[in-house]
Amino acid sequence: MNRLITIALAAGAVLIGSAATAGTLEDVKKRGHLICGINNAVPGFSAPDDKGKMQGIDVDVCYATAAAVLGDANKVEFTPLTAKERFTALSSGEVDLLSRNTTHTLHRDSALGLNFTYYNYIDGQGFMVKKDLGVKSALELDGAAVCIQQGTTTELNLADYFRSNNMKYQPIGYETAPQTRDGFDKGACDVLTSDKSQLAAQRTELKNPDGAIILPEIISKEPLGPVVRQGDDVWFNIVKWVLFAMINAEEAGITSSNADDMRKNSKNPVVRRILGVEGEMGRELQLSSDWAYNIIKQVGNYGESYQRNLEPLGIARKGSVNDLWTRGGILYAPPIR
């Protein structure tokens, strides 16, 4: 009987726990800093630098949100989360914002009670092979030994891809990404499969990077982006438009170094609206008028963030899906007006 009561209480608490938490904006303002759930160890996405400051394209979303809401990009506290606990941490209110290389899927969007804002990196699973195999397409990989990191969705995607193309393969599993790379490097397998962002990084770490090529096929869609709780539309809009502001700024040519100049001198109405000189954009988001200016000035536009974090890994942007729509990519932000 007692146990029954406990269970009932617990279930009730779950309901309360997920139903509450409107007003994240007020919470953040009152607290004075943003709490951002992140990954702690993905180079280029989020990892601490030598000085201990988190760097990466994922944490830049956190810095940008803090800049927009609080006017200071450094008012962020990072909570490292594992893949399993990230959604609980978000829905229980432990973090205000989840920016942790999270793939947007139907299940997460609906059943888990989350809202995906937009994408700050569009990834997809691919293959890397030794050049001397002479393979030009993933469809020639029948019978290959494939190095793969266990316990990730890449395993499932791999199985699906080979089965749907009537091919056989021999999986060689590893626990961590560095081990997988090592196995490939030492010749335990012909092929390494992982998300393309990781492949490019892992290729640079091989003993002979020129001896390996990345095949053109992408066998899964992994649109990664910041996530917020469902049911708090004000906050949802803010995070979404923080991302849009970074992309729009790049499109309009506003960078951290010319933001001040453009704010004073630009006659372009698009630029003037982004920088808060014209219009009421900030107020409509319940932010100050210089919200986007703060983002661009303190964190930079999307291109700068990409340049700073992902180019050193050897993940080229030009013409890839992560380039602006004007340059052949698919990053397309609605206008700020």
Added chain:
Amino acid sequence: MTEHHQPLPDLPPPITSTGVIGWMRQHLFSSPLNIFLTLLSLYVLSIIVPNIINWAFIDANWTGTDRTVCDANPNGACWTFINVRLNQILFGLYYGQHADQIWRPITAFIILAGLVGLLLLPRLRFKAWLGAGVLLLYPFVAFALIHGEWLGLPVANSSQWGGLMLTFILASVGIVAALPLGILLALGRRSEMPLVRAFSVTYIEFWRGTPLITVLFMASVMLPLFFPSGVEFDKVMRAVIGITLFQSAYTAEAIRGGLQAIPRGQYEAADALGLGYWKKTIFIILPQALKISIPGIVNSFIELFKDTSLVSIIGLLDLLNMAQTASRSIEWKGYDVEAYIFAAMLFWIFCYGISRYSQHLEKTLHRGH
């Protein structure tokens, strides 16, 4: 007059059975099989050891502030990486970022070392009071220093703690808090009151039957769902509570072993003196039982110290996880081995230290009966 027989003085043992040669004959070359094994081991060692020494010391990179030094000399270990990231690996994200605040955890540690040093002195007056003071007051002092809010220092929230500091906090709080709980549970399990006994047995068997990783996972993922979202329950605190509850079950079983080893005569003698339950337990039984249980208790403490790295499953950056994190950064990716070796070395130093201290304790408490 009787002539006393005077034996000649003993001859010294033959040179082949004393000193280094004798030791080697006896221990390394006593039979053909042992000769073979000795030579084989020497051969294997001669292959491995020079390589390790070359890699870890002679060819190693010690200087510099970025990876160019190490990339230029890939045959040696990259200790430059550990050197640059030392603050992060020892103190976690916050203190790794705010080097000017590192004096806070260091002060906390020095105070602790000083107090423990005092307690180790034999024949100190008011030792019991001092010990109680350390146990009850020191945690608050340490928290005030490391967290900072109470002292008006810049706040380092617990989600920002990490590295060796966090490992140390989790293990020491777990160990210290689990001991009294464990004693009570062990006594409870041997109690004659059915309710108390049933509770103790259930508690112990429940926690012993659950893997620590499950406990941590529940504490981190499930617990927050049971609270309304306004209630923020600190993650480190949740881990500490989980670890303490878990550890107390193991400590209790180690102590129960000690209790059972005490001969019945001791209980009966205490009863015959007219001592009540608590006096009997505190003055007669526990001192003996605890002494016997030291190896078992220490064993579980050492296990706990190492098990704390399981908190990486709930996203806390303990020593191991922090070292791993540092080796996954853009600046240093690829240098995982150095990170692991450094973490392993720190773990070894602490565990060996605990083990030596327990041997010392056993010796000083030995009463020869």
